[in-house]
Amino acid sequence: MTDPVKVIEIKKSVFADNDEDARKLRAELKEKGVFLLNLMSSPGSGKTTTLIQTISLLKDRIRIAVMEADIDSDVDAVKIKEATGIPSIQLHTGGMCHLDAEMTRQGLDNVDLANVDLVILENVGNLVCPAEFDTGSCCNAMILSVPEGEDKPLKYPLMFSICDVVVINKMDVLPYFDFNLDKCKEYIHMRNPKAQVIPICAKTGEGVDAFAGWLLEQVKNWKQQ
Amino acid sequence: MTDPVKVIEIKKSVFADNDEDARKLRAELKEKGVFLLNLMSSPGSGKTTTLIQTISLLKDRIRIAVMEADIDSDVDAVKIKEATGIPSIQLHTGGMCHLDAEMTRQGLDNVDLANVDLVILENVGNLVCPAEFDTGSCCNAMILSVPEGEDKPLKYPLMFSICDVVVINKMDVLPYFDFNLDKCKEYIHMRNPKAQVIPICAKTGEGVDAFAGWLLEQVKNWKQQ
Numbered sequence: 001m002t003d004p005v006k007v008i009e010i011k012k013s014v015f016a017d018n019d020e021d022a023r024k025l026r027a028e029l030k031e032k033g034v035f036l037l038n039l040m041s042s043p044g045s046g047k048t049t050t051l052i053q054t055i056s057l058l059k060d061r062i063r064i065a066v067m068e069a070d071i072d073s074d075v076d077a078v079k080i081k082e083a084t085g086i087p088s089i090q091l092h093t094g095g096m097c098h099l100d101a102e103m104t105r106q107g108l109d110n111v112d113l114a115n116v117d118l119v120i121l122e123n124v125g126n127l128v129c130p131a132e133f134d135t136g137s138c139c140n141a142m143i144l145s146v147p148e149g150e151d152k153p154l155k156y157p158l159m160f161s162i163c164d165v166v167v168i169n170k171m172d173v174l175p176y177f178d179f180n181l182d183k184c185k186e187y188i189h190m191r192n193p194k195a196q197v198i199p200i201c202a203k204t205g206e207g208v209d210a211f212a213g214w215l216l217e218q219v220k221n222w223k224q225q
Numbered sequence: 226m227t228d229p230v231k232v233i234e235i236k237k238s239v240f241a242d243n244d245e246d247a248r249k250l251r252a253e254l255k256e257k258g259v260f261l262l263n264l265m266s267s268p269g270s271g272k273t274t275t276l277i278q279t280i281s282l283l284k285d286r287i288r289i290a291v292m293e294a295d296i297d298s299d300v301d302a303v304k305i306k307e308a309t310g311i312p313s314i315q316l317h318t319g320g321m322c323h324l325d326a327e328m329t330r331q332g333l334d335n336v337d338l339a340n341v342d343l344v345i346l347e348n349v350g351n352l353v354c355p356a357e358f359d360t361g362s363c364c365n366a367m368i369l370s371v372p373e374g375e376d377k378p379l380k381y382p383l384m385f386s387i388c389d390v391v392v393i394n395k396m397d398v399l400p401y402f403d404f405n406l407d408k409c410k411e412y413i414h415m416r417n418p419k420a421q422v423i424p425i426c427a428k429t430g431e432g433v434d435a436f437a438g439w440l441l442e443q444v445k446n447w448k449q450q
Contacts, residue, residue, distance in 0.1 A: 042268045042269065042350075043267045043352050043373055043380065043381060044267065044370075044373025070380055071381060071382070071383075072379070073376075073380050075380070095353075095383065097322065097351075097354045124353065125267075125352065125353075126322075126351055126352070126354075127268050128296065128320075128350075128351050128354070129322050132320070145269075147269060147372035147395065147398070149269045151300065152269060154297070154298045155295055155296065155297065155350070156268060158296075158320065170372065172401075173398065173401050
């Protein structure tokens with residue numbers, strides 16, 4: 001049996017200027033040589049499973065910690081910790097629909113930043129609000145799963161426009177859904193021409209090496225520049 | 226070719242007490258004999274397809290209008306209008322992640338309430354924020370689709386606790402996902418012991434008659450009581 005995960009009850013931020021606070025946090029992370037990835041998606045698109053597969057590929061090469069944000073439950077942080085053995089804490093937002101920079105900082109205060117290269121923040125499952133708040137992360141990533149449909153970049157423009165990479169998950173069920181991958185890529189690039197698009201199946205691990213490779217490169221660049 | 230749908234740009238509400246405003250709106254609807262259903266879900270769970278199937282079963286028995294809320298696009302209102310021929314308008318929230326009573330009222334001002342029995346509001350795709358704001362609706366319904374996973378009532382407790390009915394969509398793909406329907410029902414009833422749970426496949430129409438029957442009964446009760 002593993003130890004129970006640490007649960008942090010996140011308090012509402014009091015800072016008026018989140019963008020300024022996010023810039024400050026990013027600069028602090030830069031100084032410490034810690035890369036923060038903000039991972040977003042709808043509920044149920046497979047964030048936690050994708051993270052477990054990605055961490056398994058990377059954990060012997062870089063030092064990783066995970067912060068799992070959720071409104072209420074602890075299931076994700078426990079899952080990550082049990083499956084990968086890496087430090088994982090749960091952030092309870094107490095009903096709040098997103099994290100901003102100050103809320104992210106409350107989580108980071110509970111991470112041993114001196115001994116970590118990469119912190120992954122799994123944001124609240126929501127395609128709307130998390131896109132509006134800079135968490136102070138060095139990169140934004142999102143997961144869109146095949147069952148959600150190829151038209152999501154048309155309906156949630158801001159989310160797709162702020163993400164550096166879009167992982168298309170659940171590629172194994174493509175035969176059972178009307179999902180056109182080329183059309184989806186086209187819609188994503190309408191919102192953000194520079195976005196990387198990486199199709200994967202987190203359940204089997206197929207394609208996850210491409211995402212892990214992309215992430216490893218970002219972490220290295222962040223530490224070198 | 227059908228006429229283009231009417232698009233309403235929703236303005237931010239100025240009322241401080243949304244609960245009071247929602248009660249007022251509900252009383253007005255009662256007086257007019259109009260039933261308002263608030264339909265919520267994650268992005269891509271099949272709200273629009275479910276509505277098209279439901280409306281096809283009911284439109285010869287009661288007079289229906291639809292308000293499709295979306296951050297940006299018009300695709301849903303156009304789809305509904307083309308597939309069912311019933312009055313359908315698009316509400317643009319301009320980035321806002323939910324509708325409250327005043328925003329719902331702005332939509333209803335563009336519906337011919339004297340000639341309608343049922344108005345269906347398709348809320349913004351989001352399991353968090355829409356649950357926090359009473360729209361003034363007479364009932365709340367939500368759709369959870371099989372690919373999203375059975376654990377969602379554990380993670381989004383408020384949404385499940387305020388819904389009178391939970392439609393489980395995409396039952397046709399059950400063989401390809403680890404989704405335990407009994408477990409899901411158990412989690413839903415942990416949040417709301419009175420919630421009806423109705424499994425359907427909106428794509429084929431299977432099970433939609435049960436949801437349509439439930440809805441018809443609510444409309445009749447509302448008009449009679």
